[in-house]
Amino acid sequence: MFEKTLVPVAYGERPEELMKIGRVLRSLGASAICLYHVNEPGSFFRGADLSWLTLLSEALEETGLTVEAKTGNGHIASAIAEAALLEGFDGIYMKAKRRWHIETMLLGSVSRDLLRLADVPVFVHKVRPRLPGDGAEPDRRDLKILYATDLDETSNRLLPYVMEFAGAWCHLLHVRGRMADPLAERVRREAVDGKLHAVAEELRPYFERVTLEQRIGDPAGQVLYVSDQIEADVVVLGRKSPAFLSAPMGDTAERIVTGSSASIFLVPQPGSRNAS
């Protein structure tokens, strides 16, 4: 899943912070990392000395990972998404709440654009899981994974990615609308329960513990609520093309990424605008 991971970096990145990230990625199965820096046209830092990138690479190599450093040009998010796709990366790692350039604060979030544009899975690291400060790799058995599934055919494509978190506690969640009458609601609840159990059976060999739940309501709101309730470390979800009407509010994935304290592992699904 993260074997070959692209990590976008910007000037000002601290080596010790990057080493913590490296240990987390190793614990998730990463073996090779590409530090990727984008020179944005018109940027104040364009053409500056890139020796800091070499220093970062050297620091990261100390964690036992194979590291390479690359640079690109153009619109930051588009350049990262394009590089990840063309160079066959398994995923993109982003640490949330970090500004790569002063411009990003003025022009909007690079993260938001990248979530929308990326054709490979994106891991957005948020408050949880905490980066270990003692140099140790995080233990998978301590991780709580919240897998939010639509239970449709395309969501099956997410299962291999969920399985990559093997050894953790996996909580399956399906959020849906309420049916129009009590009988239809009961039938739907039973059908969803059946499907969730089937998915749970597939996942059970890989996880220490698998639990499941279905909820009624707004998908983003419910995912965030459950994530807080179980103190999930990672929320795994698919990303589809946002519906036209969701545009003013932001689509579900975007709202979850914005509001969640847990990290988000977002996998582009078929039907998504850029999904390959």
Added chain:
Amino acid sequence: MLREYLRREAVFLLSAGIVLFFIGFGVARPDLLDAASSAVHSAILDHCSWLYLISVFFFLAFALGLALSRYGTIKLGYDAEKPQYGFFGWVAMLFAAGMGIGLLFWGVSEPLVHFLQPPPFINTASPDAAAFAMRYSFFHWGIHPWAIYTIVSLSIAYFSFRRGMPALISSCFYPVLGERIYGPAGKMVDVLAVFATVFGTATSLGFGALQIHSGLTHLYGLSSAISVTIGIVVVATALFMASAILGVEKGVQVLSKLNIVLATALLLTVLGLGSTPYVFNVFTSTFGGYVNNIIDLSLQSYPFAGFDWSREWTVFYWAWWISWSPFVGLFVARISRGRTIREFVLTVLTVPTLFTFVWFAVFGGSALHLELEEGADLAAVAGADVSLALFAFLEHYPFAGLLSAVAIFVLIVFFITSADSATVVLGSLTSGGSLIVPTYKKVIWGLSLSAVAITLLVTGGLASLQVMAITAAFPFMLVMIVLCYTLAIGLSEEKVQ
């Protein structure tokens, strides 16, 4: 056991409590009641009159949208179900629901009052005022009221006949409230429906009593004191209560059919004895103007000139129809089982509307003909006392006494049949949607309807009736907006070919 009773009868106890409190308050402190209801009414009109206009237009667009969409083929019942009533029987019953005291009360007087008191940008008693008066009479009694009824009846019919839930407004809230429809939230929705029905029906009964009284005074020189109006309400109450309690359904049905025949005969008589080509011209040109301007009429609140006029008339009507909608909606839903949504919506929106247009063209057009062409002073009569306009109008026809007597009889029968049906509907709404209503509930609701009508007549007459209709309808308008949403959710779950 008491706890169980309180839980089961929560809607009945709460709504009856509110209505009884209102009656007690009105009897003890009529001045305070008048002041309080006027304050609420003013607040609603000052801040939300636009909401009535935009909501009712939305209801119309929503109903038409459903009928013309792929959901139009969905049946109000199970897929293999056949309509419970034949098409003509069904249409006749829609007439019965659509025609009521209001048509008789306003058929002559509304065009005349608009003619005499149009908004400030139109010259009083001018040909322009006449065209305006007819167009707005068509508008207030046209497709919009039926769009309001359609939303309620379609929701009830869909959720009860197709989804197997009780025939209650709260049932339609299942997609948003879930099991909470059986709790306080659902009960509150039903209480709002009861509240609107009581005040909407009481308003109509008040109009009916006022007009019966005016007719009797006009014909037989009866005293015009308010005590006589109250006496009329009391006698009519005794009659409709007897009908509701004894369950003389067949007798009431016969009376209803006779009433429709008499009302139609009255219409044809006025058409035949009056200036027929003039009436047809009024119908044609007003219909054209109505169709051509329907969007402007729907959303026009005249904010720059005539704002008060719009609030006093259009907003009052929309509120009145909304307050009638649980009652008419339940009735129309019951007779429409087995129809498709398209057939239901298009028929309900067009057939009664066309009949109403003909009614207004005949009565209003003839009255304007008398006023403009023959020098009759009907508008002044209507301006002074709207309930008297019909009888002053009939004075200009041969057999005026007989025609007035027929009109009074039709009014009395409409009063009885409307109040009887409202009593049963209120009983059903407060008995979990059951059609078997305990007698004590029928007694309480029957007496409450009349008591509310009397209280309103005593506290402020016609103005009070209008104030309460608008006030009671406001919360139910919000309920109706949610009904559109829940209906859309329900339909979106359907597998449509």
